[in-house]
Amino acid sequence: MAVSPQLQAAIAAHRFGLGEPDLGIVGRDAEGWLAAQIGPADAARGSGLLDTPGALRLVADERERRELARNPPPGQTAEQVVAGHYRETLIADARSRLATAAATRRPFAERLHWFWANHFTVSVLKGSTRGLVGAFERDAIRPNIAGRFETLLVAATTHPAMLRYLDNWLSAGPNSRVVTFEARRAARRSEGARVSGINENLAREVLELHTLGAEGARNGAYTQADVTAFAAVLTGWRVARDPVADGNRFDRNWHEPGRKTVLGKSYPEGPEALLEVLRDLARHPATARFIATKLARHFVADEPPPALVDRLAAVYLRSDGQLGDLYRELIHHEAAWSTPPSKLKTPEEFVVSTARLLVAGERMFERPDINAAGAVFALGQRVMAAPSPAGWSDRGEDWLGPDAVWKRVEWATRLADRAGRSVDARRLAVESLGPRLGPETARQIERAADGSQALALLLLAPEFQRR
Amino acid sequence: MNSNPRHDRPLQSPTRRSLFTAAAAVTGSLAAWPTLTLAGAAGPGSNRLVLVILRGGLDGLGAAPAVGDADFAAARGPLGQYAAPPLRIDATFSLHPNLVELHAMVGQGEAAIVHAVGLPYRERSHFDAQQVLESGGTRPYELSTGWLGRALAASGSKGLALNTTVPLVLRGRADVDTWAPSVLPDPSADLVARLERMYAGDPALATALERARQLRADTPTAMQDAAPATMAGSGPRPGAFVTLSRRAAEFLAQPNGPQAAVLEIGGWDTHANQANPNGPLAAGLRQLDLGLAALRTGLSAGGAWGRTVVILVSEFGREVAVNGTLGTDHGTGGVAFVLGGAVQGGRVLADWPGLAKGQRHEGRDLRITNDLRALLKGVLGDHLQITARSLDVEVFPDSGKVKPLQLLRG
Numbered sequence: 001m002a003v004s005p006q007l008q009a010a011i012a013a014h015r016f017g018l019g020e021p022d023l024g025i026v027g028r029d030a031e032g033w034l035a036a037q038i039g040p041a042d043a044a045r046g047s048g049l050l051d052t053p054g055a056l057r058l059v060a061d062e063r064e065r066r067e068l069a070r071n072p073p074p075g076q077t078a079e080q081v082v083a084g085h086y087r088e089t090l091i092a093d094a095r096s097r098l099a100t101a102a103a104t105r106r107p108f109a110e111r112l113h114w115f116w117a118n119h120f121t122v123s124v125l126k127g128s129t130r131g132l133v134g135a136f137e138r139d140a141i142r143p144n145i146a147g148r149f150e151t152l153l154v155a156a157t158t159h160p161a162m163l164r165y166l167d168n169w170l171s172a173g174p175n176s177r178v179v180t181f182e183a184r185r186a187a188r189r190s191e192g193a194r195v196s197g198i199n200e201n202l203a204r205e206v207l208e209l210h211t212l213g214a215e216g217a218r219n220g221a222y223t224q225a226d227v228t229a230f231a232a233v234l235t236g237w238r239v240a241r242d243p244v245a246d247g248n249r250f251d252r253n254w255h256e257p258g259r260k261t262v263l264g265k266s267y268p269e270g271p272e273a274l275l276e277v278l279r280d281l282a283r284h285p286a287t288a289r290f291i292a293t294k295l296a297r298h299f300v301a302d303e304p305p306p307a308l309v310d311r312l313a314a315v316y317l318r319s320d321g322q323l324g325d326l327y328r329e330l331i332h333h334e335a336a337w338s339t340p341p342s343k344l345k346t347p348e349e350f351v352v353s354t355a356r357l358l359v360a361g362e363r364m365f366e367r368p369d370i371n372a373a374g375a376v377f378a379l380g381q382r383v384m385a386a387p388s389p390a391g392w393s394d395r396g397e398d399w400l401g402p403d404a405v406w407k408r409v410e411w412a413t414r415l416a417d418r419a420g421r422s423v424d425a426r427r428l429a430v431e432s433l434g435p436r437l438g439p440e441t442a443r444q445i446e447r448a449a450d451g452s453q454a455l456a457l458l459l460l461a462p463e464f465q466r467r
Numbered sequence: 468m469n470s471n472p473r474h475d476r477p478l479q480s481p482t483r484r485s486l487f488t489a490a491a492a493v494t495g496s497l498a499a500w501p502t503l504t505l506a507g508a509a510g511p512g513s514n515r516l517v518l519v520i521l522r523g524g525l526d527g528l529g530a531a532p533a534v535g536d537a538d539f540a541a542a543r544g545p546l547g548q549y550a551a552p553p554l555r556i557d558a559t560f561s562l563h564p565n566l567v568e569l570h571a572m573v574g575q576g577e578a579a580i581v582h583a584v585g586l587p588y589r590e591r592s593h594f595d596a597q598q599v600l601e602s603g604g605t606r607p608y609e610l611s612t613g614w615l616g617r618a619l620a621a622s623g624s625k626g627l628a629l630n631t632t633v634p635l636v637l638r639g640r641a642d643v644d645t646w647a648p649s650v651l652p653d654p655s656a657d658l659v660a661r662l663e664r665m666y667a668g669d670p671a672l673a674t675a676l677e678r679a680r681q682l683r684a685d686t687p688t689a690m691q692d693a694a695p696a697t698m699a700g701s702g703p704r705p706g707a708f709v710t711l712s713r714r715a716a717e718f719l720a721q722p723n724g725p726q727a728a729v730l731e732i733g734g735w736d737t738h739a740n741q742a743n744p745n746g747p748l749a750a751g752l753r754q755l756d757l758g759l760a761a762l763r764t765g766l767s768a769g770g771a772w773g774r775t776v777v778i779l780v781s782e783f784g785r786e787v788a789v790n791g792t793l794g795t796d797h798g799t800g801g802v803a804f805v806l807g808g809a810v811q812g813g814r815v816l817a818d819w820p821g822l823a824k825g826q827r828h829e830g831r832d833l834r835i836t837n838d839l840r841a842l843l844k845g846v847l848g849d850h851l852q853i854t855a856r857s858l859d860v861e862v863f864p865d866s867g868k869v870k871p872l873q874l875l876r877g
Binding site: 405 | 522591594645655658666676678793
């Protein structure tokens, strides 16, 4: 390979990691540095973090808050009473996500955690999911990023956050006991039934966004009939009423009786059918292709090299979806090192890599005057609040609008005003970018009017904005 | 197809650059607004177009219920119940009770409803449908630029996205700016000049920076106030919509402002709780209605409403029947609205397919009888003077058989 060890270290640090203040951290064996990071993601840092049962208790408590809000205490509006309910959890979750990434010594694993959390998006923008997103990432994603895809898929699909985010907890089989009962009750009271049938939201998105991909639908890998049948399989997968009895999320009373046919295969009634469908989806060639494409797009290029995608898809199928094998293939593939750094960092990557560059680590995310989560938000990407189940865009053009770039300039300027006097941006540029530091950027930093301006230029340099 | 279409425009001409630098030297004086004029921009008094994309799949039968259809009540069940009576348009159609301002515009002959409308795309994926809606193709991902971008390029006009990023519909070779409110003070002109030199080898970053700087200089001070807390990502929540509408009107009303602006409003994916008077559909329509009123007020004040057309479209409609959670799942046929002083309004354009199960698409959805492209072609042709050939070939490729709808005043 024609790439020098120094250049490889720079590519490893930025393309596969979150930047390092000194490329000496990577050393001379960049591939080895990355390979050693493959495994479950670090435990999340921070305090005030709830596990899934704890987060579900918080959700259950919201009902009490709503009752209280009918008679709010003096000086508080009802809205304030309810709005405050999730505040601490949302702040702790967002801060933890950023601080963990800023401080980790395994940034490749952290990037993979972000990748999968985005692949299986759940968002605090949906009221019924607020308070559960952090627990979802910590319990369903972090432990499972380097096992088999099927394990990750099952963990994500059956987590209460996903069941609520995509409405499955409210979806009932049209011939289920609860629908029959509700219909009778409603008729007695001559009103509409509250629970009456299927909601196919989760079924569709598992097929389109999590496994086979939209291209799968276009190529006829699945049809509307498959969505409907899969939705019937999913009925009964609800959120346990008692969060302590967390293991039992399947409610037979909501489940559609009888066998269902998904993608031409018949599945039995009952909870096991979901696991069987997910296993078959995980092994589908369209899934292999979809995951391979997304992974290559995320790390290498918006339009990833076809040879790399083919290779990753083949490894996926051969290894039965062993994600660790996939990552190893990726970091040992020639295209991972030879493709020019064309990817634009997302706002979250930009802010976290800035924190790492300044070795501000967790401290940066504790300082209210810097408010890193607020910064990511201002740059167009509110942490844990993706706008749709498709997650955040992984294409540079979607982050390259004039206004988006301008907001990066504004933020970098303000941060550099505070931090620029205490760092030597010229030295930092050399140590963090290595051979990737281009002559024009080096010249502009060298000629900057003062330390703050030099740091702003480094943060905004193409070499730091792209990876 | 060019993967980075909006970055291959030549950078600033020397004249404009020197003009800008001079203006910036006067402490970023806001007298710099004439620099927004671009070589190809249409002159003062030219027509204006606003496209509002309703992301998530607006329920056409929720927004514009066909209460006079004999099958409506049975087909819609609990969704046919409204907190207040729907606002009557004619014997068949009404508007959701929260669309008060829009209803008034229909009454004044300034707004038209196009019903049972949809794309050539018939599947139910948001992401594919939005791709088709914005690209103007017939299949997802066959085109990588947007129909409005191509139309503006054809007429040499300029577009504006009221968002941090450029939506697909505006991508192409057209001149497109983006604008969103900011909370931070502007960086120094000196730093920006240095950044420009540093970006010499990265045209995409260089272009974005240059465009942003111009737009900041062109924004009246009153508009540089605090950003609403919702200006994030690609799907602004409804709360920001009124603010953005007001600002869109101010930009469009400038004599040399953009000819077309694109606004986006999300929150229409109403899988649950749709008929609730405080639910997502009712709240979204209220915000939308207020935003439309803000557009009308702002453009009227600037003397531009009479030459404005506003189009509201969504990627698809929803199933006719209620789902298991008092909401609706993804469907096909939906509704579009066309309003503005230039519109021949006060009417519903629909070749009504009916709501009985046998009349629905796949037994589920409102059948599409109006091709959305007919509406768009009608407005682009009559209002922005895009030639028929350009519409048939470039703007909406292979759409020769789709005849433009007549929507404007004669």
